[in-house]
Amino acid sequence: MCYYNGQKVTRAEFIRLKNLEKETRKYDFLNVGVHNGFMFQPSAIAIANADKTDFELVLGHWGYLPYSIKSHEEIKKFLRIYTTMNFKSENMFLNDKGDKSMWADAVNKGRTCLVLSTGMVENRHEFKVGKNGQQLSTTEAFPYMVTMKDREYWWMPGLYNQVLDKETGELVYTFAFATTQANALMRQIHNKDNKWRMPAVLNDELAWEWLMTNATPERLQQIARTQVPSKDMVYCTITKEYLAHRVANPAEYPNLAAIDMSYMDIEEALLYPAA
Amino acid sequence: MVIDELKPFTIDFQGQPLTVSEHYIGEERLFRVLFEDKRKPLTLVVAMNSQKQKFWTSVPQGRQEEAAIIGPLIAWFYKNKKK
Numbered sequence: 455m456c457y458y459n460g461q462k463v464t465r466a467e468f469i470r471l472k473n474l475e476k477e478t479r480k481y482d483f484l485n486v487g488v489h490n491g492f493m494f495q496p497s498a499i500a501i502a503n504a505d506k507t508d509f510e511l512v513l514g515h516w517g518y519l520p521y522s523i524k525s526h527e528e529i530k531k532f533l534r535i536y537t538t539m540n541f542k543s544e545n546m547f548l549n550d551k552g553d554k555s556m557w558a559d560a561v562n563k564g565r566t567c568l569v570l571s572t573g574m575v576e577n578r579h580e581f582k583v584g585k586n587g588q589q590l591s592t593t594e595a596f597p598y599m600v601t602m603k604d605r606e607y608w609w610m611p612g613l614y615n616q617v618l619d620k621e622t623g624e625l626v627y628t629f630a631f632a633t634t635q636a637n638a639l640m641r642q643i644h645n646k647d648n649k650w651r652m653p654a655v656l657n658d659e660l661a662w663e664w665l666m667t668n669a670t671p672e673r674l675q676q677i678a679r680t681q682v683p684s685k686d687m688v689y690c691t692i693t694k695e696y697l698a699h700r701v702a703n704p705a706e707y708p709n710l711a712a713i714d715m716s717y718m719d720i721e722e723a724l725l726y727p728a729a
Numbered sequence: 730m731v732i733d734e735l736k737p738f739t740i741d742f743q744g745q746p747l748t749v750s751e752h753y754i755g756e757e758r759l760f761r762v763l764f765e766d767k768r769k770p771l772t773l774v775v776a777m778n779s780q781k782q783k784f785w786t787s788v789p790q791g792r793q794e795e796a797a798i799i800g801p802l803i804a805w806f807y808k809n810k811k812k
Contacts, residue, residue, distance in 0.1 A: 522754055522755060522757070616752070616754060617754060617755075618754045618757070618759060618772065618788060620788055620789055621789055622789070623770070623771070623772035623787065623788045623789055624770075624772070625754070625772075
């Protein structure tokens with residue numbers, strides 16, 4: 455799944471969603487190179503107003519909580535067990551066991567949000583090699599920053615829940631964003647345990663539909679499955695200290711095999727292209 | 730800007746306007762009170778004591794005095810609104 459997300463807007467003067475725009479300089483929280491989803495820290499999300507005529511960027515806690523939780527300690531425990539930073543688009547209504555999923559309430563009640571991204575960090579896992587050149591059973595992780603070609607920021611479809619922090623009395627938004635089946639590039643980068651997932655990345659039209667219209671739950675699921683083509687993505691390896699410094703600095707790993715970029719020469723067959 | 734809440738209203742508290750917003754979090758109805766001075770916002774709920782009597786309390790607990798005064802003002806606002 456996807457647990458590291460950048461939100462650092464430096465060039466764009468406005469954050470735009472179709473014809474609506476917000477002045478970037480008014481938000482002092484669009485400056486984090488890499489958010490760590492396991493820290494339950496505030497991140498930027500867009501939420502629509504009640505009559506869906508406008509949106510606002512607010513801070514929400516990355517890690518969806520289905521109900522108010524008594525203490526911060528209990529929140530951390532919950533997130534360690536359930537890792538609710540992402541939801542599988544396939545599980546928006548039913549979970550893997552066929553029971554009603556935790557997300558169904560948010561979907562049915564239209565609690566959609568958009569999660570801003572300026573770069574997604576994923577680790578590529580490669581088997582280590584022993585002294586005699588043999589493949590070992592353990593793997594080494596190589597972090598990649600994946601961005602979108604010609605876009606400084608983009609939106610991912612999210613679901614939110616507002617809960618009461620009973621330690622502080624504050625009302626806080628908690629959220630998760632959708633993942634879908636990986637494209638050819640992300641299958642190679644996000645390769646651990648062969649789960650092959652990636653965040654759903656929306657174009658402006660789909661982002662608008664997700665947030666600003668009263669789309670049916672079925673349509674929301676269709677949008678949440680959207681796969682972006684590999685050739686629309688740009689990637690580079692980064693230093694392994696990206697979490698400590700919360701910055702994605704490019705780095706070279708000379709022994710790491712190159713990514714197979716043959717997808718650039720063919721029309722990539724996607725199960726869920728933007729539609 | 731909190732987007733999905735009901736429209737906030739104002740009540741008078743010792744000559745000062747307080748901004749109050751009503752929220753439903755799961756099954757719970759609660760009120761957020763914003764002060765004009767530097768006091769921290771106050772979250773109020775109606776709870777029930779062991780004698781099954783309702784009373785106003787803060788979340789987290791500890792601002793009982795304010796809850797006991799401001800809570801009834803909120804209730805009064807709603808009563809007047811219905812008239």
